[in-house]
Amino acid sequence: MGGNAMQPLANITPLKSVPRAGAIEVRSVGQVFKTSTQDVVALSEVSLEVKPGRFVVIVGPSGCGKSTLLMMMAGLRQQTSGTVTINGAPILKPDPDRVGVVFQEASLFPWLTAEENVEFPLALRGVAKSERRAKAQDALRLVGLDGFGKRHPHELSGGMKQRVSIARGLVQDPPVLLMDEPFAALDEQTRMTMGDELLRIWAATGKTVVFVTHSLTEAVYLADEVVVMSPRPGRMVDHLQVPLARPRTYEMLSGDAFGRLRDRIWRHIKKSA
């Protein structure tokens, strides 16, 4: 019967909404740069476990190795010791199936349109044009840029460019999204809006997000958990839970709970400065 033949298809659809695994495990990772005169320890014995679907922010002053750690999770840099595993398998090189990366502002290709930028990772793997376009459209709609696909990056505002970057990071539907100071180049107002947008997208997709920033307010506002790092040598000095309710609101910024969390992070950072 026709109705029976359709049955398996109907079973596939709900599978899609089940959150995909996105567990990250960092086990005693270290990074040493050898120079001609001495060895510089950039990261020392960092261990961190990120559960699927969590929003984790890594915060710390420059030189604390937070970006280095993120690059290792992305497979863009190899640690000298320890292991990084995502979905139970070690990350040895970039793997766009498991990890999407969003960089600072200038990482869109200026000669491609927004749409083509989002399609780029699909084009690298030879996905057919029509499928690429459809997926890029979906990703652009998700980040609120429906109708802007034909524009080039220089025709977009800073916030819009970062939306395109996020769409590009999500287009292959990886379970993990890594973000390296993605809003650092934006002005304060845009930054706040983009924070809310990111939380909305995160809630809609259920990705595991690891977000690097040097802004304490941004860290507490966005995160489920904040990891605090300190320089010379780069190491983890605190790992705190953020018990604030979701959705986060602007009013929380002036609340006591928010202030206490931010103070705690600030004391760690002041000590290391």
Added chain:
Amino acid sequence: MTARALRRLIVMGLIVLWEVLPRSGAIPELFLPSLSSTLLSGWNEAAEYRQALAVTLSEVAISFAFACGGGILFGAVVGSLPRPRILIMPMISSLYAVPLVILYPVFTVWFGIGPESKIAFAAIYGFLPTMLSTAAGIQTIDPQLLLAARSMGATLSQRLVRVIIPAAIPTVLSGLRVGGALVIVGVVVSEMLISSAGIGYLISRYRTILDTPHVFAGVLLVLAMAVAFNAAIKWIERRCAIWRTGTQGGQRAAEEIAASALQPAT
């Protein structure tokens, strides 16, 4: 009045002056023949000029192909590998300060007085800025773009084709513009020095017999050639306008090279 309209007006004014000043006797016709008599004498010897133009154009085309091909290839290698860059760049830069035209007599000894010596000389002349621009264009590519491509799983060849080449295009183009202009200079100058054919040769020959209208007819042809070439490159650059916004660092580097290239022009 827009700058564009003003520019056109100035050009028109110069053309009118070129006609009026010699005719009125303010400038002797031996020094500057009027535009009309220049055009007329060119027209009277049209066959001779056409033949000379064909020779010069073919020399320019071949030299340009060598200069561009070699310049882009070497520039890409030197720009992407640090060791050759450290080794070669200082040498190339100092070579730049040498007026290469002093080498031309040597080229005629090696290649004869036919087109070969012109092509060799002009190709080397145009090679330098093309190579320097390409190297600069590749060096100034934003490493963030390459990192982003790598994070998406791009292989080395994919990075070359999809990131490095498109990002370097605007800088390479400005290098081609300077390189092409120098190729034209190189061909015409070498024809004027030692030759038996081409526009440079015609200019030089008519000069020795003080036939200024014919000299200026040749000059006009060279001028037209340079203007046409520049317009062609500008057209290509406009088609790549989107590129320019992205790599302003490379653009600036190319302009510096262009500025320094025009200094030692023979």
